[in-house]
Amino acid sequence: MTELLYLKDSYLKDFEALVIESKERKIVLDRTAFYPQGGGQPSDEGEIHFSRGKAYVFKVYKLEDKVIHEVDKEIDEKERVKGIINWPLRYLYMRYHTALHILSGIMYHSYKALVTSSQIYKDKARLDFDLQDFKREEIYKVEDEVNRIIKEGREVKIKFVAREEVLKDLIRTKVNLIPPNIKEVRIVEIEGFDAQADGGTHVKNTKEVGKVKIHNFINKGKHNKRIEIILEDDRSI
Ligand SMILES: [Zn+2]
Structure with a gap:
């Protein structure tokens, strides 16, 4: 192992x-x-x-x-x-990954939207949401909210928490997806904003993400909406 x-x-x-x-x-x-x-x-x-x-x-x-x-x-x-x-590439993925957690946090808090799939690429990242009533214009409000959280410079903490604690405290975490033999769950917490069970790599502070731009909003069906983001100061890799 x-x-x-x-x-x-x-x-x-x-x-x-x-x-x-x-x-x-x-x-x-x-x-x-x-x-x-x-x-x-x-x-x-x-x-x-x-x-x-x-x-x-x-x-x-x-x-x-x-x-x-x-x-x-x-x-x-x-x-x-x-x-x-390859650090420039990895760091880019870290910035995108934290950006996606901020986006998913906002979509959950404001619209109760749950993520159905996610993908990071070298030049963009996307989340798919189970989301019904959402007007295209609202995407600009979402973009502002994402950038507000980034600018606040919130700490991003990694914690290892007992499975039972996760069940008690983190309703958003899809604990049922975590295999029963896992006793400790890794939590990525954006201080005072959002916490998710996650195995990915993240920046230490939301400021490191830089400015996020909503690149595309795609209506993929009644329940399925896709949001694509790009990092504006995407230092080329
Ligand atoms: Zn994640």
Whole structure:
């Protein structure tokens, strides 16, 4: 089993690890800071430095309790390696991920809208909502609200909470989606605003998100509305 370093420290940019499995340029490490795609957040990219040079990591994903790193070179088992995250790309995903939580918080508080799916890309991100009565014009109000929360510079905290506590306190969290064997739930809390069970990486303060622009609003049916956002000061990666 791999220790998931990014769950406790989203700002970890490099780390040392041991290769515990290696087959056809797919490696498993004893610990990793590489985020495996999931929960709408794409896979990290980066490099793994090892005795014979460096390999490019182009895809990371979970397979049962393992994290698979797809690399472009063979790396032997039992090698001690150094992993280096493509930080500009990861940081962009962190900013988008926190932006989506702010958006979902506003849509829930103002319209009781629940998220049905989410996806972050390199140049935008989107949330789909189960939402019926919503006028297109209201999207500008939503955009203002998102930017207000960002500007307030609220702290984003990561907590590990006992499953029973989550059931008591966080009505919005879809606890029923969390497998029964999970005793502790990771919570991402935007101070005084929103808390969600989440496995993704986030910025420490909402200010880091920068200005959000609603890029598109798509009516995908009676219950399904899609909101796309872009980060205006999207420092190119
Ligand atoms: Zn999330």
